[in-house]
Amino acid sequence: MGTLTPQDISFVQTFENPVMSEFIDGAAGSVLVLGIITVTVLLTYYRGWKALWFDWLTSVDHKKIGIMYIVVSFVMLARAIIEGVLMRYQQSIAVNDPGVLTPDHFGQLFSTHGSIMIFFMAMPFITGMINYVMPQQLGARDVSFPLLNAISLWLTAAGAALVMISLVVGKFSTGGWTAYPPYTGIEFSPGEGVDYWIWSISLTSIGSTLTGVNFATTIYKNRAPGMTLFRMPLFCWTSLCTSVLMIFAMAPLTIATLMLALDRYAGFHFFTNDLGGNMMNYANLFWLFGHPEVYILILPAFGVFSEVISTFSGKTIYGYKSLVVATMSIAVLSFTVWLHHFFTMGQGANVNAIFGIATMLIGVPTGVKVYDWLLTMVRGRIRLTTAMLFSIMFLVTFVIGGLTGVILANPPVDFAVHNSLFLVAHFHNMVIPGVLFGMIAGYQFWFPKAFGFRLAERWGKASFWCWSIGFYLTFMPLYALGLMGAMRRTVEWFRPEYLGWLQVAFVGALLLFSGFIFLCVQLVVSVRQRDQRRVPAGDPWDGRSLEWSNSAPPPEYNFAVIPEVSGQDAFTRLKEQGKAYVSPATYEDIAVPKNSIVAPVIGVGAIGLGFALVWHIWWLVAVSFVIIWGAVIARSFVAETERVIPASKVRADHEAWLAQVRECATTPREQEDTSTNVGRAEVLA
Amino acid sequence: MKRQTVLHPGLNLGSADEYSHAQSEPVIFGFWVFLMADLVLFAILFATYASMSVQGQAGGPSPTDVFDLPSAFIETMLLLGSSITFGMASLALKYKADRLHLVLWLLLTFCLGAGFIGMEVRDFWIMMQQGAVPQRSGFLSAFYMLVATHGLHVTAGLLWMIILLVQLRVLGRTTAVKLRLMRLALFWHMLDIVWVCIFTFVYLFGVAL
Numbered sequence: 084m085g086t087l088t089p090q091d092i093s094f095v096q097t098f099e100n101p102v103m104s105e106f107i108d109g110a111a112g113s114v115l116v117l118g119i120i121t122v123t124v125l126l127t128y129y130r131g132w133k134a135l136w137f138d139w140l141t142s143v144d145h146k147k148i149g150i151m152y153i154v155v156s157f158v159m160l161a162r163a164i165i166e167g168v169l170m171r172y173q174q175s176i177a178v179n180d181p182g183v184l185t186p187d188h189f190g191q192l193f194s195t196h197g198s199i200m201i202f203f204m205a206m207p208f209i210t211g212m213i214n215y216v217m218p219q220q221l222g223a224r225d226v227s228f229p230l231l232n233a234i235s236l237w238l239t240a241a242g243a244a245l246v247m248i249s250l251v252v253g254k255f256s257t258g259g260w261t262a263y264p265p266y267t268g269i270e271f272s273p274g275e276g277v278d279y280w281i282w283s284i285s286l287t288s289i290g291s292t293l294t295g296v297n298f299a300t301t302i303y304k305n306r307a308p309g310m311t312l313f314r315m316p317l318f319c320w321t322s323l324c325t326s327v328l329m330i331f332a333m334a335p336l337t338i339a340t341l342m343l344a345l346d347r348y349a350g351f352h353f354f355t356n357d358l359g360g361n362m363m364n365y366a367n368l369f370w371l372f373g374h375p376e377v378y379i380l381i382l383p384a385f386g387v388f389s390e391v392i393s394t395f396s397g398k399t400i401y402g403y404k405s406l407v408v409a410t411m412s413i414a415v416l417s418f419t420v421w422l423h424h425f426f427t428m429g430q431g432a433n434v435n436a437i438f439g440i441a442t443m444l445i446g447v448p449t450g451v452k453v454y455d456w457l458l459t460m461v462r463g464r465i466r467l468t469t470a471m472l473f474s475i476m477f478l479v480t481f482v483i484g485g486l487t488g489v490i491l492a493n494p495p496v497d498f499a500v501h502n503s504l505f506l507v508a509h510f511h512n513m514v515i516p517g518v519l520f521g522m523i524a525g526y527q528f529w530f531p532k533a534f535g536f537r538l539a540e541r542w543g544k545a546s547f548w549c550w551s552i553g554f555y556l557t558f559m560p561l562y563a564l565g566l567m568g569a570m571r572r573t574v575e576w577f578r579p580e581y582l583g584w585l586q587v588a589f590v591g592a593l594l595l596f597s598g599f600i601f602l603c604v605q606l607v608v609s610v611r612q613r614d615q616r617r618v619p620a621g622d623p624w625d626g627r628s629l630e631w632s633n634s635a636p637p638p639e640y641n642f643a644v645i646p647e648v649s650g651q652d653a654f655t656r657l658k659e660q661g662k663a664y665v666s667p668a669t670y671e672d673i674a675v676p677k678n679s680i681v682a683p684v685i686g687v688g689a690i691g692l693g694f695a696l697v698w699h700i701w702w703l704v705a706v707s708f709v710i711i712w713g714a715v716i717a718r719s720f721v722a723e724t725e726r727v728i729p730a731s732k733v734r735a736d737h738e739a740w741l742a743q744v745r746e747c748a749t750t751p752r753e754q755e756d757t758s759t760n761v762g763r764a765e766v767l768a
Numbered sequence: 769m770k771r772q773t774v775l776h777p778g779l780n781l782g783s784a785d786e787y788s789h790a791q792s793e794p795v796i797f798g799f800w801v802f803l804m805a806d807l808v809l810f811a812i813l814f815a816t817y818a819s820m821s822v823q824g825q826a827g828g829p830s831p832t833d834v835f836d837l838p839s840a841f842i843e844t845m846l847l848l849g850s851s852i853t854f855g856m857a858s859l860a861l862k863y864k865a866d867r868l869h870l871v872l873w874l875l876l877t878f879c880l881g882a883g884f885i886g887m888e889v890r891d892f893w894i895m896m897q898q899g900a901v902p903q904r905s906g907f908l909s910a911f912y913m914l915v916a917t918h919g920l921h922v923t924a925g926l927l928w929m930i931i932l933l934v935q936l937r938v939l940g941r942t943t944a945v946k947l948r949l950m951r952l953a954l955f956w957h958m959l960d961i962v963w964v965c966i967f968t969f970v971y972l973f974g975v976a977l
Contacts, residue, residue: 227794300798334808351909359824359906
């Protein structure tokens, strides 16, 4: 089996070398294996395999794909957040003490933590969120290419699976999430770790490119009649900008990882120290992707905040056009600042100055957005729901992170704190409120739409306080430590004055972990109480855009009749004009895409391909490659890819739902969080 | 608000077949967007080559030592010729009711494309015989990466063409097959443009400088 030996299985290593660090590794592997066994047993016990296969895995419905993306991201979040806590624990005890983790294990932890949080937590989360919401906001029945959408999901899932497999079989890279050569070259990292990184990232980057193509095409070509670009909800605008960034920014990453692979597997000299290789090209390529990536992640969250703040303030968003222009400006500027990630790597003062100024410029459109959100709240009827709390905490926290970003944008300052914990604090300060809070807010906001019942606010708020206080406790000390000279990715310290700060940070990390646990508790509690929390009428928050105009959960074709749009805030307009919940004059047959086995086959093939490449099992490489492309070619011979839902069935379902809605009592906003809220909002004239 | 109907040039779905045209619009548009992403990939390979072709020779062979300009010129002609024949195939798809013209032009395109790949492989083989292997220097790594990525694209195009010829026989001239032919045409012409850039910046500049 290639270079794979029994000694590569993590349990064997734990058995042969029983020290704490190996125990932790073995325990992590055991949790994974036990988790898989538990899920298998539960599925068998509840006879869920058939439903899993036909309703989910082979589905090409954008809503189900969106939910599956978010499930992947939750699973990966669970792992990466535990890794974060473990690293904070190690650092908090490792002052003049080796702590519990070996340097190699610690290196794997910060590499997987970073790679997972960016590529397998944040990316699937935003992609899932866009997938679920964007087509419905546009008044569309699906994305433009439903099967391609499923393939993207499976490529991302395959990458995530590879990272998970590395927990049990072999080791992961110790080169950080950026994997800079020459350290990650074959000379200094001869093991399988970097290969795991390369192939998991390559798979997901290809998936994301295809997602970008799919979303951009959907937004340009699949809008309901009357839904002009400047009538789109802001979430659609930010999705569009994110898609454009994906189309342009993923290629540099794909190329960089493939070049690194050629260096490692075939002895090429792209990034080697000798024979004409140049690692600076890697740094440029990686950050040519890496900086736009920040905005790929953050823009959809900006979209969520725009929707949440406007809905829970009961007001049209303030400065719609300025928000659109700001989003576009950020998308363009994001390609002009990549060099600030390596100011210290010898470009010279003038080049650094230009990129420093460009970096500060991004603060301008972002500032415009912050003011727009604040002004949206002014004189609104604000309801402090969980989603809204996360949005407000985002505003406060993100501004602090932005300010430290402007500090870092000064090349001389950057020279002083480069690669220190100040930087670590800064980017967590951007990404946790900017992406994670946004995604949690979106999850709280759209959950009732997706599953038909509201989440328990009490647990949501408990989670909110843990996330917020935990964030400040964890990362504010890191600013101080960075200024005191503490470098990132350090496994052991020799300065006793760090101790207190590190201990505070560890307590904060525990709070962050509790925040995650409370989110899980919230989900369990809400599922149990689902019958008191149902919102069948589909509009629990007095929503403003079209996704709230259908049932909760929506029918697979989203809209029985494609809506006509006459302006911004399309659904609010319909409600105010009394045109919501009106029976349409006619119904038509609706064609929906059939389920397809192609995407799961490609996903399994991709896992096989990645695993075989990591372990140099060449026959399996060939087999997986043939499976993947064989599935694509075979699919192209399938003529019937759609099935038709007859108009009579659409009519029956829709009319039944409308009758149900008309019987529902309307809910005033004050009673949003009570069982009287069945999803029909009170409309104020 | 009335949306303007876009009738795609080269696509013969029948002038009254508005539904198929509406269906095909996102497909063709989406493929353009995909090509754009693909071009970004080539742009990065060009940038890498630009940064390594002179700086990364590491005392090994230089472009003047290893490039066979006449051979690259013949390859250029083959590929440009294949674009013309694919253009004729597209016209046959639109204006000829019979399948024969279309198939013949496609077969001719295939032969020219296969000739291009054959000559490219021969060039690589000769270079490698002279010791100009990708492991020799950064310049050669970047060269093989750029040119072979283009070559792999052309090879994928050839396979695609075979599959479509089979589909023309099995499925007939359905809307789906026509749209695939249109997309293959776009792909093929894009590869032509990329090759023109390779010929200019890699081969001509390499030998001239």
